[in-house]
Amino acid sequence: MYTGLPYCGVVKKMIRYRNVVLAIAGLLILWASFTAQHRISLQDQLLWINGSSAYNTLIREKYPAYCVEKIDVDLSGNAWSPQTVEQLRDFERQLRSVEGVKEIHSLFESKQVVNHKLSEAQQMVEVTSLRDVNNSEVYETLRSVPPEYAKYFDGTRATFYIMSSKPAQFDDLTLSMPYEITNGISDENFNEVIIFIILLVILVVAYTFIFKSLLPSILGALFIYATGVLTVAIFELISSVSVTHISILLVAMTISVMDFTYIYYKWHVLQKQFSSHDVIYRVIIKTITPIFWTSIITMVGIGSLAFVDSHILYSIGMNVLLSAVTGFVLSFTMLPALLSFFSIKNPSVIKDPAHYFATREAHYHKQALKIFMIASLVVFGYALYSYLSKPITVESSINNHQIKAVLDRKGFDHEQLMELRWIEQELHEAFSGVKRVTSAYSMIRSIYETEHPETPFVLRQEEIDSYLFSIDLYGLKDSLMDHGALGLYIDLDENQSKTEVLRFLKDKGLIFQDRSSLLSLAKIESIATLWYVVFFVLFLIMAVVYTMTRLYVFALIALFVNAIPLVWFFSAIHFFNIPLSTEILVAMIVTVALSSDATLHFIHYYHDNRHKPRNAELALESSFLYVGMPLGMGNIILALTFASLIFVPVEMIFNIGLYSSLLIVLSLLTDIFILPVLFLWGIKANRAIKDYDHTI
Amino acid sequence: MVMALPYNSTMKRALQQFFGSIVIIILFSLILDAAPMQLLSPEETLKTLDAIKPYAIRIGHGPKEVHSFIDPYCELSQMYLKFVYEREDTMLEKYTIYLYLYELPSKHSAAMIETLLESDMPETMLKAVMLSHEDIPQEHTGDAEDAVEAIARSAEKIGVFKRPYIIINGKVK
Numbered sequence: 001m002y003t004g005l006p007y008c009g010v011v012k013k014m015i016r017y018r019n020v021v022l023a024i025a026g027l028l029i030l031w032a033s034f035t036a037q038h039r040i041s042l043q044d045q046l047l048w049i050n051g052s053s054a055y056n057t058l059i060r061e062k063y064p065a066y067c068v069e070k071i072d073v074d075l076s077g078n079a080w081s082p083q084t085v086e087q088l089r090d091f092e093r094q095l096r097s098v099e100g101v102k103e104i105h106s107l108f109e110s111k112q113v114v115n116h117k118l119s120e121a122q123q124m125v126e127v128t129s130l131r132d133v134n135n136s137e138v139y140e141t142l143r144s145v146p147p148e149y150a151k152y153f154d155g156t157r158a159t160f161y162i163m164s165s166k167p168a169q170f171d172d173l174t175l176s177m178p179y180e181i182t183n184g185i186s187d188e189n190f191n192e193v194i195i196f197i198i199l200l201v202i203l204v205v206a207y208t209f210i211f212k213s214l215l216p217s218i219l220g221a222l223f224i225y226a227t228g229v230l231t232v233a234i235f236e237l238i239s240s241v242s243v244t245h246i247s248i249l250l251v252a253m254t255i256s257v258m259d260f261t262y263i264y265y266k267w268h269v270l271q272k273q274f275s276s277h278d279v280i281y282r283v284i285i286k287t288i289t290p291i292f293w294t295s296i297i298t299m300v301g302i303g304s305l306a307f308v309d310s311h312i313l314y315s316i317g318m319n320v321l322l323s324a325v326t327g328f329v330l331s332f333t334m335l336p337a338l339l340s341f342f343s344i345k346n347p348s349v350i351k352d353p354a355h356y357f358a359t360r361e362a363h364y365h366k367q368a369l370k371i372f373m374i375a376s377l378v379v380f381g382y383a384l385y386s387y388l389s390k391p392i393t394v395e396s397s398i399n400n401h402q403i404k405a406v407l408d409r410k411g412f413d414h415e416q417l418m419e420l421r422w423i424e425q426e427l428h429e430a431f432s433g434v435k436r437v438t439s440a441y442s443m444i445r446s447i448y449e450t451e452h453p454e455t456p457f458v459l460r461q462e463e464i465d466s467y468l469f470s471i472d473l474y475g476l477k478d479s480l481m482d483h484g485a486l487g488l489y490i491d492l493d494e495n496q497s498k499t500e501v502l503r504f505l506k507d508k509g510l511i512f513q514d515r516s517s518l519l520s521l522a523k524i525e526s527i528a529t530l531w532y533v534v535f536f537v538l539f540l541i542m543a544v545v546y547t548m549t550r551l552y553v554f555a556l557i558a559l560f561v562n563a564i565p566l567v568w569f570f571s572a573i574h575f576f577n578i579p580l581s582t583e584i585l586v587a588m589i590v591t592v593a594l595s596s597d598a599t600l601h602f603i604h605y606y607h608d609n610r611h612k613p614r615n616a617e618l619a620l621e622s623s624f625l626y627v628g629m630p631l632g633m634g635n636i637i638l639a640l641t642f643a644s645l646i647f648v649p650v651e652m653i654f655n656i657g658l659y660s661s662l663l664i665v666l667s668l669l670t671d672i673f674i675l676p677v678l679f680l681w682g683i684k685a686n687r688a689i690k691d692y693d694h695t696i
Numbered sequence: 697m698v699m700a701l702p703y704n705s706t707m708k709r710a711l712q713q714f715f716g717s718i719v720i721i722i723l724f725s726l727i728l729d730a731a732p733m734q735l736l737s738p739e740e741t742l743k744t745l746d747a748i749k750p751y752a753i754r755i756g757h758g759p760k761e762v763h764s765f766i767d768p769y770c771e772l773s774q775m776y777l778k779f780v781y782e783r784e785d786t787m788l789e790k791y792t793i794y795l796y797l798y799e800l801p802s803k804h805s806a807a808m809i810e811t812l813l814e815s816d817m818p819e820t821m822l823k824a825v826m827l828s829h830e831d832i833p834q835e836h837t838g839d840a841e842d843a844v845e846a847i848a849r850s851a852e853k854i855g856v857f858k859r860p861y862i863i864i865n866g867k868v869k
Binding site for chain 2: 116118119120121122123124126462463465466469470472473474475477
């Protein structure tokens, strides 16, 4: 074993006391395995909503949140008859008895203003519904498919909107007609263990295939399990957020896969040249610097999300931070201690492509690089223009066409009715896709216009008691006010972007109540935070690279390489109008983490190698050998793992698999084909760099 | 020239009469077509109503006063009363509703109005007639004649043209 070299004594001691190290690690893993509640969820909506400013306002003002669910009953197979009406009525009764259901909007509940005028001397307006009307009369009323009931009845379909205090379970409904439920909360149930089994199988197969040995598979599985379970246990111990979204855990595990791959690969390829203990020392010395800095970037950069109120961003930040910390600690304690027990006599890996890549890239086409960089700049310009001119859409739920909100002040006065009037007017002026705004103002106007068709309605301060009397007399208060505040329902056309309407309404001082809108608002809010984090991470990468190399060129290269996949990805999101979702967020975080990982490792090795008597090509080849190979392996394993999730029959997991695998491939291509070429372009001929070999 | 003068003045007069008639017809039809207006200002209306408050059947005990002219046999007045009692928790808590029984000529309810006004339990009786449609014997002694007349006078003064005629803060709803 080396002596007198930096950290040699520490490594020696660790190997001497490796049993103690392993015992401590084992105890911690056991503790974590039994402590972790495995509160892993496929459900991300509450994580998004909790902690968002719109939801915090709702909670602070003590208003309830509602799940708005929509049920379409297909009437095409049934002739419209009083019997059909009775079936629908019975269906609504069943819906009312479902736990948590607070309000139902349907053809039976739809309020219509009718002017009863028996003679000049006998007149009165009534706000009526079909609730207490007998079936034959309902049948007659709706036979001509009157437009005022269009929202709930179009002749072939009856629609029920259900407001419930929690996701309603509609399992026990009986109706002879087919119906479709489109609810805000996904009821997809999938055993998350299957996802981890897929992950494990792919890791085992991939490591065995690459290293032609079972050892990396076993150690890899153990290392990744240890990192994952410790992350979950510590998160549950210190976090106020009670559940962890499965995708967040996958991000955390991604980090540990890369740490393991770098360390094991280095250990594996050095087996031929050094004794067992010397290998451990060399592995630690060679990998600790880049892994330390990548962990710092991950902890400080992505971990900064832990300071955000939003539960989903907080969870991502905390889990990534904890995963980076545990991954780093285990990488240089448990993993070397384990490896010290093994040696491989004939270490082999799949055919090493380092030389091939290095020689090919040494003769890169400058023109092609220029074209690519210009194209990336154009794409960046497009992404920036799109972001500023057209807001990114956010995904909330399928039932995305209704907004329920209340004014931010309680009471019923002229000022508030005027506010409702302005909101309604401005909404109709700004968006052609706003079908209907239902509020106390619209109802009062409707009553007045029915009563006085010849006189235009003017909202008058002195009439306020009269308006309120109408609301009380017709029993409209419950539907127009919520906990003492005036409310409003906004119905949007199917083609109208809800995101745009919500952005518009956000500044109007409304308190949003339906979860779908709260979810959209939480995501809108997160976009700004994510931008800050992305810029912060990019800045951090530049700062770390500069600290490592003291060269601005490397810092700029690091910026380009890390920004390119994100820029292309963001442009694609805008171009294809893909709504923002947890899956995309996860894919972005994975990309940032992997990309920064690769950049730092590559730059560290290349910079180190150029100090040795090696020219640019040789340094590049060496970097490819020690970094390119594990980088490629790790990324391909992760891409395969995420790609395998495409076969899981849950839409969200499918999306995580699709977006993440695509982005990992994109990130890998940038790291393999652009990063090294940028070294040659920016560093090779830069004779200002002292101690470098500038042999051309 | 001499011949033209009387001809012209006759024509002028005829034209004046013709256009005058048209203007009168237009104004008259406008008056007929327009919704009957409340004849008194809100303040005057309230003052007028104050005078007949003792003759009203008062329901509810809320802080806001609502004055309503109704006919016990008018279907829409009955509907109005039904709405009030359907939500009596709110309506009677928030409002004090003064019900003035004022006959619609077509309903021939004068005797019933007097019976109700003379009753010891006018509210109960009113509900029985208007909501339960009970056949109540019309027994009246003439004691309520003053009340009926006072209500009718005030109604005419205010311009009550329909039933139910609901006044809030001195203004017809």
